[in-house]
Amino acid sequence: MAYGPSGLTVLETEVPTFGVSAFDSRPLFPSERWQECHPHEGLAPQICSTSEYATWTDIWITNHILQAVIAAILVIGFWLIVSHKPQVVPSKRQWIGEYVYTMIRNGVAREIIGDNYHKYVPWLVAMFTFIIVNNLFGSFFLFMFPTFSKVGFVWGFAIITWILYNAVGIKKWGFFPYVKKMIVPHGVPGPILILVTPLEFLSNFIIRPITLALRLFANLFAGHLLVMIFVVGGTYLLTQIKDNIIYNVAGGFSLLISFGIFALELLVAYLQAYIFVVLTAQYVSSAQEEAH
């Protein structure tokens, strides 16, 4: 496992294909040039730079994009199935859908946004299910990679939230009153405003989307890296070392620990999806509430 040019290198092995990093995206339809640049299956390119080897299909049509598309199809399919022919006395199928929907509607939208929360519920529910499905891919066979541990996906999501809460604020208050409301806190005396206004501007318009994105990314990235260290390192110590029993025992132990870390990852998958939705609701609420 060797990640990044200056990043983490856990095992320097003589077998370059051992423990191939799942962080490297692989094109679904590799061009010939790409194959020439990747003599070892799955490893980061050793012999060409990105601009040299990649055609647009190599960059855009990859296994990680495919994962996100599959997640979208799963989420759409799930909601179509559970909302099909609703009845007054719900079937089990309908009950599951209502359970998830009610959790977000009552626990997040109504609690945080308050008045006039109805129109945001579909977006919050869709976002929650999409993020949690993508996160669970990290502990799910076939995939074993949480999509959002690639930072690009997360920027996209954070930008949507940013556009949403600013659009809500601008629509309700008008452009300049909204900006004034966000960057000039009520009841702060004149000279202090010189200090506070730039800080509020940074905090409300720039730091918010960045931290929203990085929180989701960093949690899943770190979690996946942790799993990889324990599983790949443990397997290596257990199976590749022939003459040292202590290394073998340590490797077996770390494989056992990795199950615990998988359990932790399940918790993190839920928690991060929930926090993302809660903060989105929080930002929408702060954009539309009265100044006080």
Add this chain to the structure above:
Amino acid sequence: MTLLEIAGNLNVIGYGLGAIGPGIGVGLVFASVIQGTARQPEAKGALMSTAWIGFAVVEALALFGIALAFAIN
């Protein structure tokens, strides 16, 4: 071959140090929520929504840490 060699750079240690403060901060935020909820259970909703803001603000520092650990060479 060096077994179990960890080659990295100092940024990671910097991030480790930078995570101490936010760690304590997030702990304090949720400790207070638990205390408040124990004293007045019906206030849980109001406490939680304020706590999420506090959590987001405190954790922002840790997130700057991880961003800069990657960004600075």
